[in-house]
Amino acid sequence: MQQQLREHLERIVSLTDEEFALVLAQFTSRQVRKGQFLIRKGERVRELYFVVQGLLKLVHTDAAGKAHIVSLAMEDWWEGDFAAYLAQAPATLSLQCLEDTAVWCLPLAGYEYLCQQLPQMARFFLVKFARGGIAAQQRIVSLLALPARERYERLLRQYPTLPQRVSKTLLAAYLGVSRETLSRLADQERPPK
Amino acid sequence: MQQQLREHLERIVSLTDEEFALVLAQFTSRQVRKGQFLIRKGERVRELYFVVQGLLKLVHTDAAGKAHIVSLAMEDWWEGDFAAYLAQAPATLSLQCLEDTAVWCLPLAGYEYLCQQLPQMARFFLVKFARGGIAAQQRIVSLLALPARERYERLLRQYPTLPQRVSKTLLAAYLGVSRETLSRLADQERPPK
Numbered sequence: 311m312q313q314q315l316r317e318h319l320e321r322i323v324s325l326t327d328e329e330f331a332l333v334l335a336q337f338t339s340r341q342v343r344k345g346q347f348l349i350r351k352g353e354r355v356r357e358l359y360f361v362v363q364g365l366l367k368l369v370h371t372d373a374a375g376k377a378h379i380v381s382l383a384m385e386d387w388w389e390g391d392f393a394a395y396l397a398q399a400p401a402t403l404s405l406q407c408l409e410d411t412a413v414w415c416l417p418l419a420g421y422e423y424l425c426q427q428l429p430q431m432a433r434f435f436l437v438k439f440a441r442g443g444i445a446a447q448q449r450i451v452s453l454l455a456l457p458a459r460e461r462y463e464r465l466l467r468q469y470p471t472l473p474q475r476v477s478k479t480l481l482a483a484y485l486g487v488s489r490e491t492l493s494r495l496a497d498q499e500r501p502p503k
Numbered sequence: 504m505q506q507q508l509r510e511h512l513e514r515i516v517s518l519t520d521e522e523f524a525l526v527l528a529q530f531t532s533r534q535v536r537k538g539q540f541l542i543r544k545g546e547r548v549r550e551l552y553f554v555v556q557g558l559l560k561l562v563h564t565d566a567a568g569k570a571h572i573v574s575l576a577m578e579d580w581w582e583g584d585f586a587a588y589l590a591q592a593p594a595t596l597s598l599q600c601l602e603d604t605a606v607w608c609l610p611l612a613g614y615e616y617l618c619q620q621l622p623q624m625a626r627f628f629l630v631k632f633a634r635g636g637i638a639a640q641q642r643i644v645s646l647l648a649l650p651a652r653e654r655y656e657r658l659l660r661q662y663p664t665l666p667q668r669v670s671k672t673l674l675a676a677y678l679g680v681s682r683e684t685l686s687r688l689a690d691q692e693r694p695p696k
Contacts, residue, residue, distance in 0.1 A: 370644045370647065370648050372648045372649070376648070378644065378647040378648040379647075380640060380643055380644055380647070381643075392633065392636050392637050392640060393637040393640065393641070396633060396634075396637070402644075403640075403644075425626070425629065429622060429625070432622070432625050432626065432629060433618070433625065435629055436618065436625055436628055436629045436632065439629065439632035439633050439635075439636055440585065440589060440632050441589075442632075442636045443585050443632055443635045443636050443639060444585050444586040444589070446636060446639030446640060446642075446643065447573060447585060447586065447596075447639060448586070449639075449643055450573050450574075450639065450642055450643060450646065451563045451571065451573055451595075451596075453643065453646045453647065454563065454571040454572075454573070454646065454679055455563050455565045455569070455571040456565070486647055
């Protein structure tokens with residue numbers, strides 16, 4: 311687990327053994343079972359998560375109780391309710407495990423400490439947040455402008471293993487299409503026999 | 504214009520006169536007329552923009568030629584096609600002025616230089632990108648889950664002066680609703696006489 315985090319960080323910045331030890335000291339590791347929550351709507355958000363293994367869904371539940379999938383996170387992704395984390399406020403979103411999941415947890419004090427003490431870590435998060443902004447801009451375009459077929463194809467490119475890992479109902483919710491539309495898209499996707 | 508940029512930066516970090524001079528040397532200022540483009544789809548993106556005065560729309564044009572508004576930027580906002588900027592690649596989005604607009608332009612080399620030379624500027628962009636990520640997460644929730652009325656009310660809270668500055672057609676495109684739906688929402692919004 312430590313090695314995976316280090317390799318992930320070192321794809322962007324270089325760290326000495328001592329610096330990585332300082333980084334690691336800010337994190338705690340946690341194992342979470344399928345179905346359990348890392349963030350529950352209404353509870354104070356204290357941590358940001360790095361996914362070592364597993365799959366999570368970040369969900370907004372509307373006034374009628376319907377769940378909308380804001381994003382899906384798997385290995386090597388960072389996930390959290392960012393607004394609530396940075397403000398140390400109650401969550402407006404929920405983060406639930408779709409598989410047994412292992413994460414590294416970073417409290418805000420640890421994030422702030424690393425950004426101040428290690429310029430490489432400020433750099434790492436800068437690059438990560440910029441890329442996160444790009445992914446979010448692309449998801450906005452996808453929701454506003456792309457027909458269901460293109461949204462589905464883009465999802466397969468972004469997460470190739472996803473259809474084997476989650477239900478069609480969940481995929482449909484992520485895409486903002488009906489279960490029936492998704493089945494039609496998935497059937498068309500199969501190569502001819 | 505210089506003072507506005509400095510005050511904007513100093514809401515998050517402190518800069519000496521010398522440091523601000525170094526910051527300013529990376530930027531160029533530009534005046535752009537209503538209707539003109541700062542970014543055109545397909546052209547290489549070389550700059551990120553800080554809006555001193557005016558109003559811009561960041562647009563995705565779909566295969567059928569329909570324009571979808573990814574975001575609106577006004578005074579004190581940063582805007583750009585972030586994916587294309589960081590990759591120095593051709594734009595997939597367009598950025599067009601809805602009013603005569605004044606911007607500070609930051610080329611990628613200047614951005615990288617400031618992040619490396621001034622820890623405060625790395626810090627500034629880290630905070631800005633994190634907030635941008637929050638705004639994008641909220642817009643995704645809005646598009647996925649909120650009824651048209653709530654999207655409209657959220658827009659008015661975020662940009663109170665917007666209905667006086669742009670057409671109803673543009674507001675409707677931003678909200679992803681029809682022109683008729685928007686008129687109905689706007690009529691309901693008026694206080695009783």
